[in-house]
Amino acid sequence: xxxxxxxxxxxxxxxxxxxxxxxxxxxxxxxxxxxxxxxxxxxxxxxxxxxxxxxxxxxxxxxxxxxxxxxxxxxxxxxxxxxxxxxxxxxxxxxxxxxxxxxxxxxxxxxxxx
Amino acid sequence: xxxxxxxxxxxxxxxxxxxxxxxxxxxxxxxxxxxxxxxxxxxxxxxxxxxxxxxxxxxxxxxxxxxxxxxxxxxxxxxxxxxxxxxxxxxxxxxxxxxxxxxxxxxxxxx
Numbered sequence: 001x002x003x004x005x006x007x008x009x010x011x012x013x014x015x016x017x018x019x020x021x022x023x024x025x026x027x028x029x030x031x032x033x034x035x036x037x038x039x040x041x042x043x044x045x046x047x048x049x050x051x052x053x054x055x056x057x058x059x060x061x062x063x064x065x066x067x068x069x070x071x072x073x074x075x076x077x078x079x080x081x082x083x084x085x086x087x088x089x090x091x092x093x094x095x096x097x098x099x100x101x102x103x104x105x106x107x108x109x110x111x112x113x114x
Numbered sequence: 115x116x117x118x119x120x121x122x123x124x125x126x127x128x129x130x131x132x133x134x135x136x137x138x139x140x141x142x143x144x145x146x147x148x149x150x151x152x153x154x155x156x157x158x159x160x161x162x163x164x165x166x167x168x169x170x171x172x173x174x175x176x177x178x179x180x181x182x183x184x185x186x187x188x189x190x191x192x193x194x195x196x197x198x199x200x201x202x203x204x205x206x207x208x209x210x211x212x213x214x215x216x217x218x219x220x221x222x223x224x225x
Contacts, residue, residue, distance in 0.1 A: 043215045
Protein backbone atom coordinates (compact mmCIF):
# COMPACT_ATOMS: atom_id res chain seq x y z
CA UNK A 1 0.00 0.00 0.00
CA UNK A 2 1.66 3.21 -1.14
CA UNK A 3 1.64 5.98 1.39
CA UNK A 4 1.29 9.64 0.53
CA UNK A 5 3.35 10.50 -2.53
CA UNK A 6 4.41 13.96 -3.68
CA UNK A 7 6.07 15.23 -6.82
CA UNK A 8 8.47 16.64 -7.62
CA UNK A 9 10.83 16.14 -4.68
CA UNK A 10 12.89 19.22 -5.46
CA UNK A 11 12.21 22.29 -7.54
CA UNK A 12 14.02 25.52 -8.30
CA UNK A 13 12.01 28.46 -9.62
CA UNK A 14 12.66 32.11 -10.35
CA UNK A 15 10.93 34.92 -8.49
CA UNK A 16 7.66 35.81 -10.23
CA UNK A 17 7.14 32.39 -11.77
CA UNK A 18 4.32 29.98 -11.00
CA UNK A 19 4.64 26.46 -9.61
CA UNK A 20 2.39 23.42 -9.29
CA UNK A 21 3.03 20.72 -6.71
CA UNK A 22 1.24 17.38 -6.71
CA UNK A 23 0.09 14.94 -4.07
CA UNK A 24 -1.51 11.50 -4.09
CA UNK A 25 -3.07 10.55 -0.75
CA UNK A 26 -2.75 7.26 1.05
CA UNK A 27 -5.17 4.63 -0.17
CA UNK A 28 -8.56 5.02 1.51
CA UNK A 29 -7.96 8.64 2.47
CA UNK A 30 -10.20 11.32 1.04
CA UNK A 31 -8.92 14.46 2.76
CA UNK A 32 -5.74 16.24 1.71
CA UNK A 33 -4.07 19.08 3.57
CA UNK A 34 -1.11 21.17 2.47
CA UNK A 35 1.51 22.66 4.77
CA UNK A 36 4.45 25.00 4.30
CA UNK A 37 7.50 24.39 6.47
CA UNK A 38 10.16 27.08 6.45
CA UNK A 39 13.62 26.23 7.73
CA UNK A 40 13.63 25.89 11.50
CA UNK A 41 9.86 26.19 11.79
CA UNK A 42 6.99 23.77 12.26
CA UNK A 43 4.61 23.09 9.38
CA UNK A 44 2.09 25.87 8.77
CA UNK A 45 -1.37 24.93 7.51
CA UNK A 46 -2.17 26.27 4.03
CA UNK A 47 -5.51 24.63 3.21
CA UNK A 48 -7.45 21.41 3.23
CA UNK A 49 -9.42 19.76 0.44
CA UNK A 50 -12.32 17.38 0.78
CA UNK A 51 -14.77 16.28 -1.91
CA UNK A 52 -12.93 18.47 -4.42
CA UNK A 53 -13.56 21.63 -2.42
CA UNK A 54 -11.40 23.79 -0.21
CA UNK A 55 -12.79 23.21 3.27
CA UNK A 56 -10.39 25.06 5.52
CA UNK A 57 -7.75 27.69 4.83
CA UNK A 58 -4.88 29.01 6.87
CA UNK A 59 -3.38 32.47 6.79
CA UNK A 60 -1.93 32.38 3.29
CA UNK A 61 -2.50 34.86 0.44
CA UNK A 62 -4.60 34.14 -2.62
CA UNK A 63 -1.42 33.43 -4.56
CA UNK A 64 -1.73 30.00 -2.98
CA UNK A 65 -4.50 27.97 -4.56
CA UNK A 66 -5.30 24.34 -4.91
CA UNK A 67 -7.41 21.68 -6.45
CA UNK A 68 -8.59 18.21 -5.61
CA UNK A 69 -9.47 15.66 -8.26
CA UNK A 70 -12.15 12.94 -8.17
CA UNK A 71 -9.47 10.35 -7.31
CA UNK A 72 -8.64 12.49 -4.21
CA UNK A 73 -5.22 13.55 -5.51
CA UNK A 74 -4.46 17.22 -5.12
CA UNK A 75 -2.41 20.07 -6.51
CA UNK A 76 -1.00 23.15 -4.85
CA UNK A 77 -0.42 26.16 -7.08
CA UNK A 78 1.61 29.18 -6.12
CA UNK A 79 1.60 32.24 -8.38
CA UNK A 80 4.00 35.17 -8.51
CA UNK A 81 6.62 33.37 -6.45
CA UNK A 82 8.52 35.32 -3.81
CA UNK A 83 11.87 34.48 -2.28
CA UNK A 84 10.02 33.88 0.98
CA UNK A 85 8.04 31.05 -0.60
CA UNK A 86 11.16 28.89 -0.44
CA UNK A 87 10.25 26.05 1.90
CA UNK A 88 9.40 22.39 2.23
CA UNK A 89 5.81 21.85 1.11
CA UNK A 90 4.18 18.90 2.80
CA UNK A 91 1.02 17.13 1.84
CA UNK A 92 -0.87 15.17 4.47
CA UNK A 93 -3.81 12.88 4.00
CA UNK A 94 -6.32 11.57 6.48
CA UNK A 95 -9.21 9.13 6.25
CA UNK A 96 -12.89 10.07 6.14
CA UNK A 97 -13.76 12.26 9.10
CA UNK A 98 -12.73 10.34 12.15
CA UNK A 99 -12.00 12.06 15.42
CA UNK A 100 -8.56 11.33 16.72
CA UNK A 101 -7.03 10.15 13.50
CA UNK A 102 -3.43 11.02 12.79
CA UNK A 103 -2.16 12.75 9.65
CA UNK A 104 0.08 10.88 7.23
CA UNK A 105 2.66 12.95 5.41
CA UNK A 106 4.34 12.67 2.05
CA UNK A 107 8.07 13.17 1.76
CA UNK A 108 7.54 16.79 0.72
CA UNK A 109 8.58 19.01 -2.15
CA UNK A 110 11.50 21.29 -1.44
CA UNK A 111 10.93 24.52 -3.35
CA UNK A 112 13.73 27.01 -3.79
CA UNK A 113 12.90 30.42 -5.26
CA UNK A 114 15.88 32.35 -6.61
CA UNK B 115 -1.04 33.82 20.06
CA UNK B 116 0.12 30.59 18.42
CA UNK B 117 -2.12 27.55 18.69
CA UNK B 118 0.79 25.39 19.86
CA UNK B 119 3.94 26.56 21.61
CA UNK B 120 7.10 24.56 22.14
CA UNK B 121 10.56 25.31 23.44
CA UNK B 122 12.64 25.07 20.24
CA UNK B 123 15.75 23.97 22.14
CA UNK B 124 18.20 22.79 21.02
CA UNK B 125 18.57 20.07 23.59
CA UNK B 126 22.01 18.41 23.57
CA UNK B 127 22.12 15.41 25.89
CA UNK B 128 24.54 12.51 26.42
CA UNK B 129 23.59 8.97 25.55
CA UNK B 130 21.59 7.35 28.31
CA UNK B 131 20.16 10.61 29.60
CA UNK B 132 16.50 11.31 30.24
CA UNK B 133 15.06 14.33 28.45
CA UNK B 134 11.64 15.95 28.62
CA UNK B 135 9.88 18.17 26.11
CA UNK B 136 6.93 20.37 26.92
CA UNK B 137 4.22 21.88 24.81
CA UNK B 138 1.22 24.11 25.50
CA UNK B 139 -1.84 24.67 23.36
CA UNK B 140 -4.19 27.61 23.39
CA UNK B 141 -7.48 26.24 22.10
CA UNK B 142 -9.50 24.35 24.69
CA UNK B 143 -11.47 22.77 21.83
CA UNK B 144 -8.38 20.75 20.90
CA UNK B 145 -9.38 17.13 21.01
CA UNK B 146 -6.53 14.93 19.86
CA UNK B 147 -2.85 15.23 20.57
CA UNK B 148 0.26 13.76 19.02
CA UNK B 149 4.01 13.82 19.04
CA UNK B 150 5.63 13.60 15.62
CA UNK B 151 9.29 13.05 14.90
CA UNK B 152 11.00 14.79 12.00
CA UNK B 153 14.47 13.88 10.83
CA UNK B 154 16.56 16.42 8.96
CA UNK B 155 15.04 17.23 5.55
CA UNK B 156 12.44 14.48 5.92
CA UNK B 157 8.70 14.49 6.49
CA UNK B 158 7.17 14.31 9.99
CA UNK B 159 6.24 10.83 11.15
CA UNK B 160 3.95 9.90 14.01
CA UNK B 161 5.83 8.99 17.15
CA UNK B 162 2.85 8.51 19.42
CA UNK B 163 -0.62 9.72 20.20
CA UNK B 164 -1.18 11.32 23.59
CA UNK B 165 -4.06 10.28 25.81
CA UNK B 166 -5.48 11.87 28.95
CA UNK B 167 -4.46 8.87 31.00
CA UNK B 168 -0.89 9.13 29.77
CA UNK B 169 0.70 6.47 27.63
CA UNK B 170 4.02 4.77 27.26
CA UNK B 171 5.77 3.17 24.32
CA UNK B 172 9.07 1.65 25.31
CA UNK B 173 11.41 4.47 26.32
CA UNK B 174 8.86 7.13 25.42
CA UNK B 175 6.15 8.43 27.75
CA UNK B 176 3.57 11.04 26.80
CA UNK B 177 1.34 12.96 29.18
CA UNK B 178 -1.61 15.27 28.66
CA UNK B 179 -2.98 17.76 31.16
CA UNK B 180 -6.21 19.18 29.75
CA UNK B 181 -6.77 21.55 32.66
CA UNK B 182 -3.41 23.23 32.05
CA UNK B 183 -3.52 22.64 28.27
CA UNK B 184 -0.11 21.06 28.47
CA UNK B 185 1.49 18.08 26.74
CA UNK B 186 4.80 16.44 27.53
CA UNK B 187 7.12 13.83 26.08
CA UNK B 188 9.71 12.01 28.17
CA UNK B 189 12.51 10.04 26.54
CA UNK B 190 14.45 7.72 28.81
CA UNK B 191 17.86 6.15 28.11
CA UNK B 192 18.44 8.37 25.08
CA UNK B 193 20.00 6.76 22.01
CA UNK B 194 22.00 8.42 19.25
CA UNK B 195 19.16 7.50 16.90
CA UNK B 196 16.76 9.66 18.92
CA UNK B 197 18.43 12.78 17.49
CA UNK B 198 15.69 14.56 15.56
CA UNK B 199 13.15 17.35 15.85
CA UNK B 200 10.06 16.52 17.90
CA UNK B 201 6.84 18.24 16.89
CA UNK B 202 3.88 18.69 19.19
CA UNK B 203 0.61 18.47 17.25
CA UNK B 204 -2.97 19.13 18.27
CA UNK B 205 -6.08 18.32 16.29
CA UNK B 206 -9.07 20.62 16.53
CA UNK B 207 -11.98 18.63 15.21
CA UNK B 208 -14.86 20.72 13.87
CA UNK B 209 -16.41 18.06 11.67
CA UNK B 210 -13.05 17.72 9.98
CA UNK B 211 -9.52 17.18 11.20
CA UNK B 212 -7.31 20.24 11.32
CA UNK B 213 -3.83 19.81 12.71
CA UNK B 214 -1.77 22.53 14.34
CA UNK B 215 1.97 22.11 14.80
CA UNK B 216 4.44 23.54 17.22
CA UNK B 217 7.74 24.82 15.86
CA UNK B 218 9.44 21.63 17.02
CA UNK B 219 12.12 20.91 19.60
CA UNK B 220 15.52 19.90 18.34
CA UNK B 221 17.27 17.03 20.16
CA UNK B 222 20.85 15.93 19.64
CA UNK B 223 22.07 12.91 21.58
CA UNK B 224 25.83 13.02 22.02
CA UNK B 225 28.04 9.91 22.29
